Amino acid sequence: MTKKYLLYFLLFTKIFGQVSIDEINTMSNGELDLLRSQLLPNNQMLEDNQIVESFEETTLVNPNQDVKGDDEDDQLNYFGYSYFEREVNFFNNVPTPRDYQIGPGDEIILSMWGETNLREKFIINKEGLIYYENIGFINLSNKTMSESEDILKNELSKIYATIKSNTTNLTLELGQIKSINVYFSGMVENPGIHLIHPFSDIFTALVQAGGIKQEGSLRSIKIIRKNKEIANVDFYNFFLSGINNFDDLKLINGDVIHIPPVKNRVEILGEIVNGGLFELKSEETVSDLVKYAGGFTELASQSAVLTLVVPLAERLSDDNAVSSKNLELNEFKNIILNNGDSIDILTIPGVESFVEVFGRVKNPGIYSSNSSLRDVLSLAGGFSDPIFRKSIIDNKIVILRKDESQFYAKELVYTYKDSENVSLMPEDKIFVYENINYRNSYTYTVVGEVNKPGTYPLKKGITLQDAIEIAGGLTEISSYKNITVKQEITETFNNEEKVTLENVSNLSNDFELGPNSVINALPFENVIRVEGNVYDPGLVAYIKGMTMYNAIDQAGGYKPFSLKKRVYVKRANGEIDKSNILRGRGKRVFPGDSIFVPVNENTEQFDITRFIANLSTTLANLAAIIVVINNN
Numbered sequence: 001m002t003k004k005y006l007l008y009f010l011l012f013t014k015i016f017g018q019v020s021i022d023e024i025n026t027m028s029n030g031e032l033d034l035l036r037s038q039l040l041p042n043n044q045m046l047e048d049n050q051i052v053e054s055f056e057e058t059t060l061v062n063p064n065q066d067v068k069g070d071d072e073d074d075q076l077n078y079f080g081y082s083y084f085e086r087e088v089n090f091f092n093n094v095p096t097p098r099d100y101q102i103g104p105g106d107e108i109i110l111s112m113w114g115e116t117n118l119r120e121k122f123i124i125n126k127e128g129l130i131y132y133e134n135i136g137f138i139n140l141s142n143k144t145m146s147e148s149e150d151i152l153k154n155e156l157s158k159i160y161a162t163i164k165s166n167t168t169n170l171t172l173e174l175g176q177i178k179s180i181n182v183y184f185s186g187m188v189e190n191p192g193i194h195l196i197h198p199f200s201d202i203f204t205a206l207v208q209a210g211g212i213k214q215e216g217s218l219r220s221i222k223i224i225r226k227n228k229e230i231a232n233v234d235f236y237n238f239f240l241s242g243i244n245n246f247d248d249l250k251l252i253n254g255d256v257i258h259i260p261p262v263k264n265r266v267e268i269l270g271e272i273v274n275g276g277l278f279e280l281k282s283e284e285t286v287s288d289l290v291k292y293a294g295g296f297t298e299l300a301s302q303s304a305v306l307t308l309v310v311p312l313a314e315r316l317s318d319d320n321a322v323s324s325k326n327l328e329l330n331e332f333k334n335i336i337l338n339n340g341d342s343i344d345i346l347t348i349p350g351v352e353s354f355v356e357v358f359g360r361v362k363n364p365g366i367y368s369s370n371s372s373l374r375d376v377l378s379l380a381g382g383f384s385d386p387i388f389r390k391s392i393i394d395n396k397i398v399i400l401r402k403d404e405s406q407f408y409a410k411e412l413v414y415t416y417k418d419s420e421n422v423s424l425m426p427e428d429k430i431f432v433y434e435n436i437n438y439r440n441s442y443t444y445t446v447v448g449e450v451n452k453p454g455t456y457p458l459k460k461g462i463t464l465q466d467a468i469e470i471a472g473g474l475t476e477i478s479s480y481k482n483i484t485v486k487q488e489i490t491e492t493f494n495n496e497e498k499v500t501l502e503n504v505s506n507l508s509n510d511f512e513l514g515p516n517s518v519i520n521a522l523p524f525e526n527v528i529r530v531e532g533n534v535y536d537p538g539l540v541a542y543i544k545g546m547t548m549y550n551a552i553d554q555a556g557g558y559k560p561f562s563l564k565k566r567v568y569v570k571r572a573n574g575e576i577d578k579s580n581i582l583r584g585r586g587k588r589v590f591p592g593d594s595i596f597v598p599v600n601e602n603t604e605q606f607d608i609t610r611f612i613a614n615l616s617t618t619l620a621n622l623a624a625i626i627v628v629i630n631n632n
Helices: 002-016 021-025 029-039 048-056 145-156 202-208 236-241 286-292 329-334 373-380 464-470 548-554 608-631
Strands: 107-114 118-123 129-132 136-139 168-174 180-186 192-196 221-225 228-233 256-259 265-270 276-279 300-309 322-328 342-347 354-359 365-368 392-401 410-414 429-434 443-448 454-457 483-493 496-503 518-521 527-532 538-541 568-570 576-578 594-597
Touching: 107 145, 118 129, 136 145, 145 168, 192 202, 202 221, 202 256, 236 286, 265 286, 286 329, 286 342, 300 329, 322 329, 354 373, 365 373, 373 392, 373 429, 443 464, 464 483, 464 518, 527 548, 538 548, 548 594
Parallel strands: 180 256, 265 342, 354 429, 443 518, 527 594
Antiparallel strands: 107 118, 107 168, 129 136, 180 192, 221 228, 221 256, 265 276, 300 322, 300 342, 354 365, 392 410, 392 429, 443 454, 483 496, 483 518, 527 538, 568 576, 568 594
């Protein structure tokens, strides 16, 4: 029995060392599974993880959630429908059409001048009449402006005799005009009745009604008046050539505009100016389709691939509903397309008649091979520029040329002088090399406490001491221990070069400078900086012969948990000097140095009270578990 309790003690101490009785009763599912796995043999443990995995493989779809795929229609170019997408603004100061018929709601303005002068406004009533005092009602319904003017002259001459004698002039003009009611049916964006500006034609009327749906025809638009079709409009001529063949079709109140569905829509793509979906009439051919699409591009070949869809009424099986065939240009005028057919205008085969220029030229890249080497080099630029030319090795122009007799390309070397007589072959690669000696103009810079600060030319083998002497030597308030050097470093990140200046450590007087180095002679600082785990960090006044221990003592001394063996000194010139067992306390420091005292972050004092409390809780939990096991 004692062994059993000891086993349980060893088994659960690690798991329940910090668990109270209440926490046992509120365990999560995962914690309960862990407890079960410890109490039961492995063959009695239910494999819940397999059930969970089976549920994870099930995807639940919210029935109210939209499932979106690629909207291919948005990417297709349906020709002509965008013409109706803009809003049209009409203004009442538009000249009145000569054939405009006056109707109820219109305002007319009557003006007379001469022996009789007056100006009056009238609104046409619902019966098409106006009332004139001393004459009565005058009927102007469905009369043009010129007809209405003649009627008024005849009527008003009964009370103004001077009108007939031409000593009084009479004119008539429109004031406020009424809108007309036009009905839209079929494949229109906003079917129904719309108030339309009375000067509208069929095109502007459709714009005011929101345009035509993509399923609607643009080539068989019907205008119906009093249940009779008075016109059938095809917009393609207007879209393609700008010729307005519907300007004379004026709309009147009560007209119906009907948009039937498209009967025959085909697609053209490939090397065509304006590829997309077009509507064809029954007698139109592939040649007409090419014309509607703006013609061929300059890369179009004389061949095309035609994809045919067998009409549903003629289809025996869906298995053979689609077929394709090659088509030549001379066949285009004889091929009539059906609804759903498409044609792809092929591209002319590419010809590899180019060469490529690399290296020290102003415009490296691809050029035509139908030129001499001199012509290509002139186009690439640089050889005619006397300054740029100095950076080119022009007596070694290398051409790599493919050779069918060997695996590797043949290497040909020419001079620029001879390049005029050198012919090129397709896919030649031309290499122009740079004169490195001309390019290099490196310098170094000396700043700070020197007698002649400035920038100097870099020569091979120049050392730090040489540079200081060339700059006139150090001033009285600096020394070689106070010198820092930054060296130019070039690194490559993601195929891009990045140039930075970085400090150089462990300097010596014979350190050899690199291109664009920066030497900084710092002035004396009569202080030592102490930082880190000390009682009074900051600046400490320097005393001749001061050691690291003296400086730390002046800063208040070490705080508890200081890592004394890891204290280090950063010299004024950036050099790091670590302490060691032999010279740690007696290490000399100099003006401008900085001392760093690190602290041990992993320090927790032993709390006997907390330890006893945790131990008591653990023992109580173990006792409770043993009771539960014995009862079962």
